[in-house]
Amino acid sequence: MITSPTLATSGAERLVLAGLARSATLNAQEVQLVSSCASHTDSVEAGQELAELGTFLSKPKLVLSGWVGHARLLDDGRRQIVELNIAGEPTAFGLRPLSKARASYVALTPVRYAEIGELVERAMARPDQYPGLVSGLRAADDEGHSRLYDHVVRAGRMLAHERLAHFALDLCRRHERVGLCVSQSFPMPLTQEVLGDVLGLSTVHVNRTLQQLRREGLLKTTSGRWQIPSVEHLETVAGGGAHGQ
Amino acid sequence: MITSPTLATSGAERLVLAGLARSATLNAQEVQLVSSCASHTDSVEAGQELAELGTFLSKPKLVLSGWVGHARLLDDGRRQIVELNIAGEPTAFGLRPLSKARASYVALTPVRYAEIGELVERAMARPDQYPGLVSGLRAADDEGHSRLYDHVVRAGRMLAHERLAHFALDLCRRHERVGLCVSQSFPMPLTQEVLGDVLGLSTVHVNRTLQQLRREGLLKTTSGRWQIPSVEHLETVAGGGAHGQ
DNA sequence: CGCACATTTGACGAGAATCAACTGCAGTGG
DNA sequence: CCACTGCAGTTGATTCTCGTCAAATGTGCG
Numbered sequence: 001m002i003t004s005p006t007l008a009t010s011g012a013e014r015l016v017l018a019g020l021a022r023s024a025t026l027n028a029q030e031v032q033l034v035s036s037c038a039s040h041t042d043s044v045e046a047g048q049e050l051a052e053l054g055t056f057l058s059k060p061k062l063v064l065s066g067w068v069g070h071a072r073l074l075d076d077g078r079r080q081i082v083e084l085n086i087a088g089e090p091t092a093f094g095l096r097p098l099s100k101a102r103a104s105y106v107a108l109t110p111v112r113y114a115e116i117g118e119l120v121e122r123a124m125a126r127p128d129q130y131p132g133l134v135s136g137l138r139a140a141d142d143e144g145h146s147r148l149y150d151h152v153v154r155a156g157r158m159l160a161h162e163r164l165a166h167f168a169l170d171l172c173r174r175h176e177r178v179g180l181c182v183s184q185s186f187p188m189p190l191t192q193e194v195l196g197d198v199l200g201l202s203t204v205h206v207n208r209t210l211q212q213l214r215r216e217g218l219l220k221t222t223s224g225r226w227q228i229p230s231v232e233h234l235e236t237v238a239g240g241g242a243h244g245q
Numbered sequence: 246m247i248t249s250p251t252l253a254t255s256g257a258e259r260l261v262l263a264g265l266a267r268s269a270t271l272n273a274q275e276v277q278l279v280s281s282c283a284s285h286t287d288s289v290e291a292g293q294e295l296a297e298l299g300t301f302l303s304k305p306k307l308v309l310s311g312w313v314g315h316a317r318l319l320d321d322g323r324r325q326i327v328e329l330n331i332a333g334e335p336t337a338f339g340l341r342p343l344s345k346a347r348a349s350y351v352a353l354t355p356v357r358y359a360e361i362g363e364l365v366e367r368a369m370a371r372p373d374q375y376p377g378l379v380s381g382l383r384a385a386d387d388e389g390h391s392r393l394y395d396h397v398v399r400a401g402r403m404l405a406h407e408r409l410a411h412f413a414l415d416l417c418r419r420h421e422r423v424g425l426c427v428s429q430s431f432p433m434p435l436t437q438e439v440l441g442d443v444l445g446l447s448t449v450h451v452n453r454t455l456q457q458l459r460r461e462g463l464l465k466t467t468s469g470r471w472q473i474p475s476v477e478h479l480e481t482v483a484g485g486g487a488h489g490q
Numbered sequence: 491c492g493c494a495c496a497t498t499t500g501a502c503g504a505g506a507a508t509c510a511a512c513t514g515c516a517g518t519g520g
Numbered sequence: 521c522c523a524c525t526g527c528a529g530t531t532g533a534t535t536c537t538c539g540t541c542a543a544a545t546g547t548g549c550g
Contacts, residue, residue, distance in 0.1 A: 072398045075485030080402040082394050096340075096383055102394040138341055148393045149327050149347040153317045155401035156445030157325040160506075191528060200401030202507050207530065240320030405538075436496060447539050452498065 009038040009114075013064045017114055019088045019178055020062060022139045024132035033119050033133065037062070040115040044107045051092040051105040059117050060093035066111030067189060068092075069198070070103035081198040083147060084108075086171075088178035090116065095124075095141045109189045155200045158239060160209040163199045166238040168219060172228055185220075185227035213237075254283040254359075258309045262359055264333045264423055265307060267384045269377035278364050278378065282307070285360040289352045296337040296350040304362050305338035311356030312434060313337075314443070315348035326443040328392060329353075331416075333423035335361065340369075340386045354434045400445045403484060405454040408444045411483040413464060417473055430465075430472035458482075 009017075017034055018026070026034065041064060044050065050068060051057060068091045069081040082103050085091040091113070092105050120137065123130035150170065154163045175186035190198070192206045199206065213219040218234050220227040228234055254262075262279055263271070271279065286309065289295065295313060296302060313336045314326040327348050330336040336358070337350050365382065368375035395415065399408045420431035435443070437451045444451065458464040463479050465472040473479050 070394075072394065073485065074398070074402060078402045078484075080398045082397045096387070099387060102391050142341070142344060145390070145393075146347050148390075148397065149315075149317065152327045152393065152396050152400055153319070153325045155397055157319060157323045193528080203528095204508080204530085205506055208506095211530085239323075240318065438496080448496095449498085449540080450538055452496095453538095456498085 009041050009064075013041070013112065013114075014038055016064050016088050016178055017062060020090075020116075020119075020140075021132045021136040022177075024135050026132040027130075030123075030130050030133050033122060033130070037114045037116055037119055040118075041112060042115070043110060043112040046107055046109050046111075048107045048111075049104055050107060050111070050113075051101045053101055053104045055101050057092050057094040057099050057101055059115060060120050061091050061113040062116045063087050063089050063091050064112040064114055066107060066109040066113075068111055069106050069108045069194070071106050071197070072103050079197045080200065081108075081194070082151065083144065084198065086174055086178070087180060089144075089174075090137065090140050093120070093137075093141075095137065108194055160199075160201055160205055161212055162237060162239050163201070164206075164209050164213060165218065165234050167199060168226060168228060169231065169234055169238055171226070172231070183227070184229070184231060185225050187224060188221065188226040189224055254286050254309075258286070258357065258359075259283055261309050261333045261423055262307060265335075265361075265364075265385075266377045266381040267422075269380050271377040272375075275368075275375050275377050278367060278375070282359045282361055282364055285363075286357060287360070288355060288357045291352055291354050291356075293352045293356075294349055295352060295356070295358075296346045298346055298349045300346050302337050302339040302344050302346055304360065305365050306336050306358040307361045308332050308334055308336050309357040309359055311352060311354040311358075313356055314351050314353045314439070316351050316442070317348050324442045325445065326353075326439070327396065328389065329443065331419055331423070332425060334389075334419075335382065335385050338365070338386075340382060353439055405444075405446055405450055406457055407482060407484050408446065409451075409454050409458060410463065410479050412444060413471055413473060414476065414479055414483055416471070417476070428472070429474070429476060430470050432469060433466065433471040434469055 014035070017037060018031075020034060021030070043066075046066075050061065051059070053072075063085050065087050068085040070083040070085075072080050072082055074080075092101070093116075094100075119133065123133040123137065127134045147170070150166070154166055158166060171188075172181055172184060172186055175181035180186055192210070193203045195201075196203045196206045201209070210219070210221065214221060217229060218237060220229060259280070262282060263276075265279060266275070288311075295306065296304070298317075308330050310332050313330040315328040315330075317325050317327055319325075337346070338361075339345075364378065368378040368382065372379045392415070395411070399411055403411060416433075417426055417429060417431055420426035425431055437455070438448045440446075441448045441451045446454070455464070455466065459466060462474060463482060465474060
């Protein structure tokens, strides 16, 4: 695997790292454990694999920037991206030890990440000493599970424009959590081809559906960002896909 | 909730209960804990809800017979069944405490089940004393997670006949695990309408696709059962949906 | 028998995939 | 500086999968 040399961790990235705790506050011991991760960061270019299908997830990471996809391939080349991880989310991560990768974890953009293997191990070994981290990791795992449910509903029962609306709302909320969402606007570095692999649509249809949403003023797409002018309005388009819980 | 009175647990059901351990062997203490569940069984009719969307999964159960579906509704009536549980599988179950139902857990047929709340709590509290049960519960949780990935791929990227083939193979394997699969034949109590809600297809299209598979000799459907004449053959139809592994 | 419900069939239309070509744009090198 | 290249986005024409509507057939059961 080709990786660029470890770069200094920026202040913004430290903030993302600290966000691991989700809503909980961290005690002194936890803060130290988190900051020790700041020196174990690395990056990969787009297209690189972070974890291989079927292997053990022994090296969990926290995404600092960029997007990771959990991809499954069908033998004729079709691809389905089952889940995404953006900044602030654990990836190549399984709460219980010995969990295997159920997909190929691919960097969909250049990705910076921190190794959190040691952090996870220590925290899970003594939950009483690391309550904030443990609840943060559990919450992240739980949200991932929830998103899988959403994804099945999207792919199974929603029309193209509903899928896009539902997906955009999900991304908006997730970026809000890490402070990357300003005035309902967040980064969208994915090509329409990749977007199709996420939503179960062809590239061409993604393009046409996006145009429709733009025409109706439901979504603005400018220079690698999406903006949602009215969340309420977009929610009505997304159907009743029961967000979050 | 309307429930019929608790009935005596049959020998077959005790076997299903014991299957909770998956491949692991149980120690004396575990065996006793499991058999204590045999006296906490109940049943519900088809259509009843076992756990409500958004509520805490505080009363986990083990399915003894019948099928449970995790259903999500869209506001115009469309329904997607995100996951299924058959005999031998935990349902309304979350490995970590305080996990919420991400869907409505519905009995798709008459369902017999055992309450395993106490078992789960005791086992997870002292994993060293109940190694077999803990690993069994973890394995069940893990398989469920895996099936979600499969389900997204099915719904997102597979054609109708591929979805059905993939689904039939999945069911065959799961029924094998509990000894309910004889010569590649297993129960199929779901109506084609429910099948559509599982696979993200219309009732009519399920019907036509089933006919196609039957015509091609890939699937036999007789009196509430499905039979797979050739697993290898059906696997080639299912594409490369990377099963379980 | 008659009722309710599941399965099946036909005709038609809508949503999405496919194929192919064209545009626009950033990066590269002559 | 500008032609050339590669890739993402866009467009049009066409095909195909699948959904919808409606009616008919089949099946278990009181």
